[in-house]
Amino acid sequence: MTELPVAPELVDPSPVADWHRLDVRMLIVKPLNELLGLIPVFIGLLVFGNGDRWRAFVGVAVVVFIVGLGFLHWVTTRYRITRDQVELHTGLVVRKRLAVPRDRIRTADLTAKLGHRIFGLSAIRVGTGQHEKAGDDGLTLDAVSSAEADRLRQVLLSRASEPSTAEESTPGVVLSQLVPAWFRFAPLTLSGLVAVGTTFGVLTNYAQELELRPAAFGPLLDTVKWLRESPIAVTIGVLTAVVLVLAVFGSLVVYLVQFWGYRLTREADGTVRVRRGLLTTRSVSVEEQRLRGVEVQQPLLLRAGGGARCTAVTTGLGRKGESSLLLPPAPVGEAHRVAAEVLHVEDCPTSAPLRHHPWTALRRRLVRGVVPVLLPIALLGGLARAGVLPNWPWEITVVLLPVAALLGWDRYRNLGHVLTERYLVARSGSLVRETVALQRTGIIGWRLHRSFFQRRAGLVTVVATTAAGDGAYQVIDVAEADGLALADAAVPELLRPFLVHDEADVRSAG
Amino acid sequence: MSVSTSAQLRLRAPRHRVSRKSITLWTLHALIGWLVLLIPQVVALIVVRGGPAWQLVPLLATLVLAIAHTLVMPQWRYRVHRWESTPEAVCTLTGWFNQEWRVAPVSRIQTVDTKRGPLQQLLGLATVTVTTASAAGPVQIEGLDHDVAMRLVDELTTTTQATPGDAT
Numbered sequence: 001m002t003e004l005p006v007a008p009e010l011v012d013p014s015p016v017a018d019w020h021r022l023d024v025r026m027l028i029v030k031p032l033n034e035l036l037g038l039i040p041v042f043i044g045l046l047v048f049g050n051g052d053r054w055r056a057f058v059g060v061a062v063v064v065f066i067v068g069l070g071f072l073h074w075v076t077t078r079y080r081i082t083r084d085q086v087e088l089h090t091g092l093v094v095r096k097r098l099a100v101p102r103d104r105i106r107t108a109d110l111t112a113k114l115g116h117r118i119f120g121l122s123a124i125r126v127g128t129g130q131h132e133k134a135g136d137d138g139l140t141l142d143a144v145s146s147a148e149a150d151r152l153r154q155v156l157l158s159r160a161s162e163p164s165t166a167e168e169s170t171p172g173v174v175l176s177q178l179v180p181a182w183f184r185f186a187p188l189t190l191s192g193l194v195a196v197g198t199t200f201g202v203l204t205n206y207a208q209e210l211e212l213r214p215a216a217f218g219p220l221l222d223t224v225k226w227l228r229e230s231p232i233a234v235t236i237g238v239l240t241a242v243v244l245v246l247a248v249f250g251s252l253v254v255y256l257v258q259f260w261g262y263r264l265t266r267e268a269d270g271t272v273r274v275r276r277g278l279l280t281t282r283s284v285s286v287e288e289q290r291l292r293g294v295e296v297q298q299p300l301l302l303r304a305g306g307g308a309r310c311t312a313v314t315t316g317l318g319r320k321g322e323s324s325l326l327l328p329p330a331p332v333g334e335a336h337r338v339a340a341e342v343l344h345v346e347d348c349p350t351s352a353p354l355r356h357h358p359w360t361a362l363r364r365r366l367v368r369g370v371v372p373v374l375l376p377i378a379l380l381g382g383l384a385r386a387g388v389l390p391n392w393p394w395e396i397t398v399v400l401l402p403v404a405a406l407l408g409w410d411r412y413r414n415l416g417h418v419l420t421e422r423y424l425v426a427r428s429g430s431l432v433r434e435t436v437a438l439q440r441t442g443i444i445g446w447r448l449h450r451s452f453f454q455r456r457a458g459l460v461t462v463v464a465t466t467a468a469g470d471g472a473y474q475v476i477d478v479a480e481a482d483g484l485a486l487a488d489a490a491v492p493e494l495l496r497p498f499l500v501h502d503e504a505d506v507r508s509a510g
Numbered sequence: 511m512s513v514s515t516s517a518q519l520r521l522r523a524p525r526h527r528v529s530r531k532s533i534t535l536w537t538l539h540a541l542i543g544w545l546v547l548l549i550p551q552v553v554a555l556i557v558v559r560g561g562p563a564w565q566l567v568p569l570l571a572t573l574v575l576a577i578a579h580t581l582v583m584p585q586w587r588y589r590v591h592r593w594e595s596t597p598e599a600v601c602t603l604t605g606w607f608n609q610e611w612r613v614a615p616v617s618r619i620q621t622v623d624t625k626r627g628p629l630q631q632l633l634g635l636a637t638v639t640v641t642t643a644s645a646a647g648p649v650q651i652e653g654l655d656h657d658v659a660m661r662l663v664d665e666l667t668t669t670t671q672a673t674p675g676d677a678t
Contacts, residue, residue: 444615444618445614445618445642445644446611446613447610447647448612449608449609449610450608450610451608451609463646465642465644465646465647467642467643470646471645471646471647472644480519480520481520484519484521485519493598494598494615495613497599498521498522498601498613499520499522500519500520501519502518502519502520
């Protein structure tokens with residue numbers, strides 16, 4: 001059934017290559033995927049529903065519509081790979097023609113949803129150096145057979161000059177893979193709470209939409225009645241416990257679904273490849289040459305539990321869907337090890353000892369943390385004095401003060417930067433602490449930001465701009481002379497013509 | 511990384527000021543912005559005649575802020591805004607209360623374009639925008655005399671075209 005085209009583009013670079021269609025099995029898979037997403041609704045209908053014939057009719061119409069769309073998509077979509085570029089033609093009403101030069105391709109992202117997997121298909125998304133806009137699909141083939149997707153991945157990412165046939169069989173070097181002990185970090189990610197929240201939201205939404213009456217469902221009614229009759233402390237206790245248990249369970253499920261079978265490998269064709277997923281499998285390949293750095297992220301809870309995630313700073317990956325993920329929540333040591341492995345360095349730059357920022361930076365962190373709390377306190381206090389409000393609102397707000405101060409202190413403590421042989425390392429943040437190691441050759445400009453108050457405190461925020469990742473990485477509130485020396489040293493010759501030495505002030509700046 | 515020299519490092523200001531006509535432009539911009547806030551308040555005051563006296567407070571506050579901002583901001587900005595283009599880099603210094611110094615190496619420039627809004631056309635001014643591959647790094651030189659802007663664009667496009675590579 002799968003007629004693999006024998007990569008003629010590489011062996012014999014003929015100027016006109018054949019046009020390919022997407023895999024014909026897509027006609028079944030696309031509707032199937034949509035239907036799988038609707039399963040919760042059907043379950044809802046089965047459990048609570050009242051079997052309305054009209055709704056069933058609408059349901060069938062929707063299915064027909066989806067199948068029709070899938071057919072149109074299949075008929076109108078064609079792609080081909082010539083020696084120089086990848087071309088994609090798609091759309092019936094709005095004709096879209098995409099052509100991507102092959103030497104601009106930086107990443108290949110293979111996604112197989114459950115429906116895809118049943119039929120052995122994969123969607124492949126090709127990323128270029130262009131900075132991705134949100135909502136832009138780029139060049140996506142949804143879907144081709146898994147074998148074809150894998151072939152495309154290798155053909156598109158290998159340099160055209162290299163013979164790819166010999167390397168296809170070589171397995172990659174495993175840099176890291178999932179250890180069951182990492183599951184302990186799942187509850188620290190809040191994803192469980194989010195999952196419980198969204199599930200609850202979706203369920204109530206569906207219930208309303210389909211006019212289901214959960215109230216008519218016996219056990220639920222009894223529970224609500226029992227809760228209402230118990231003392232308030234018990235009610236709150238029970239509800240908290242239920243939410244906590246659900247959140248922990250939910251986060252475990254989310255972790256399992258997202259990161260099952262996680263493997264980070266270095267492939268023979270010079271790419272780093274992440275594979276993961278239980279139901280929907282993802283395979284993201286990043287050209288190592290285009291990797292501009294790594295980022296170690298530690299949300300507060302995860303940091304408290306000694307964990308971290310690791311993402312790639314690279315061009316060609318969309319911001320959505322965590323496609324730049326290199327390591328799921330794991331021990332922080334592992335995150336640094338992975339960072340070093342991916343970057344090909346002995347000493348991990350992200351765990352290098354950092355230079356702290358001056359004390360004046362602490363003052364700024366505290367002011368910025370505490371003032372936003374002081375303002376509502378003053379307002380609520382004023383209103384209480386005027387007799388408009390009772391006293392307790394401002395008294396409660398006062399409790400937030402130490403929290404804000406602590407956060408400010410933590411934000412200051414986490415500030416730091418250092419310049420290693422090849423990387424600029426910067427750390428900041430408290431609720432999400434981010435340590436980025438940015439390749440010095442990947443920096444394509446500087447922004448030096450000085451607010452009125454920063455100028456008075458002799459501080460500067462140095463922002464390195466780059467084509468990869470977020471586009472800009474900050475070294476927040478560094479002493480002015482230090483910041484300038486840092487920028488000057490990181491990218492030689494760029495800043496030099498604009499720097500002057502104040503010989504009058506001969507104190508050491510280091 | 512310790513600084514090897516014992517001297518204090520400082521950035522020098524870029525060489526060129528923007529056109530003096532920019533002061534007029536910024537003043538007009540500020541005026542328009544404040545009028546948008548002021549006119550509804552005045553209209554409300556006229557419509558609801560005989561309201562409580564404190565109704566005047568927000569209007570007066572806006573008026574004071576508007577006058578201060580419109581008088582101070584353009585002058586302050588004119589003193590700060592500077593730009594310079596060397597064979598290696600383009601740099602700007604912008605802002606007033608908060609200031610930002612930006613530099614982009616000529617070798618990483620992707621596009622150079624000019625933009626002229628209606629007010630700018632009236633005053634014979636232009637904005638030159640230099641973009642790099644970074645989403646966060648456009649260097650904008652606001653308020654150049656039109657002929658200066660044209661010359662700068664010509665110069666930059668010539669040097670950029672001479673640089674090979676894809677500038678990422």
